Amino acid sequence: MKGCIARILIFSLVLAWGMASADGIYTWTDAQGRVHFGDKPAENDQAKTVNVQINTFESVTYQSLDKGLPASAEGSGKVVMYATQWCGVCRKARRYFNDNNIPFIEYDIDKDPKAQARFDALQGKGVPVILVGKRRMNGFSAAGFERLYR
Template sequence: MMKLTYSLVLILLSFSAYSQIYKWVDDDGKVHYSDSKNRPVGQNAEKLTLKVNTYTNISYQVEKKRVEKVVMYSASWCGYCKKARKYFASNSIPFVEYDIETNKRAKREHEKMGATGVPVILYGNKRMNGFSVEGFKRIYTPG
């Protein structure tokens, strides 16, 4: 249910980067989300402040630890993660994926790296935050 709620909020955010999201609970206990304050009379709406943790820009850095395979820290709802998966599969690039929402160890490692979004892609001693084909080609040099 949490993933569904989170996905709904992300979909609502995609319509406008500057929209405000409101949440309220009806008399039956059902939670509602909207980008409008319009709601049934007597229902108090809570204004939500959301932080989306997907990288919008790609950045690179050199990691201390060398990784000899492609490793991706991801989330199931992440569009850039999906694009990376598809690219890896279509180009026969073996990779290991860790979902930071379902794997506690992956979440800890993601936090330990100081990462704030997904995907985080590691190869060799290089790290890529976000994903683009051109950007990935810069860090990926199979031996």
Template structure:
């Protein structure tokens, strides 16, 4: 009988599970779903999952010409978001509860949101713009520091 090398087997299983692919699909009603199998849904699109194993705090950037172009002159906030994004929901609730005027564009719909998001070279949502500043992600503290400046 063959002897099982448990540590080697566990390493092999960890490597297999870590390299799993994720697929996104949208049904005829516009509902978005994710799966680890391309056969679970019709028209699946493979999703790039780089850098998701690290935790990062929201990043603020300033001075970008593109940000200045995309930010409204009236001092309001622009948020690029996705319908499935819980952090986007948190940001939206914060803006509403604090009477902060904002415009929101869905990055997955055709039109301005998708177009601008590509130009911003972003890799996540939300992307929040105010004056000449950009916040990737959202936390109340990071947003307040950017907004009150």
């Protein structure tokens, strides 16, 4: 038993040391003009540290909306999703809607400035933001969506 605890303690210390030594993400441009990203700076000391902010939801939250809804969704049972192409959770929601024949309107906030403005008006902090009538889902889970939709 003591041996098991000692192994767990050593493993935890090694893991914590490895996490503490991670400095971040770096970017640099090579002689051919290509931009690179990595977890270690380039040897030529030209690398700059990148501040990475994740803007997808880690868990699903729900809200009732009395105001701030786009006119296309207000008072209806329409499904509206504010998303991006690179978002994995958005892809999961999109696939779920398509597989279950759920009609939805998708707005890509990276490509459509008007969609970005509506997303900002909703005080969106991450993607996806899914509207079902006057209800809002931040993130996506199939079970949670079914509770809102059905």
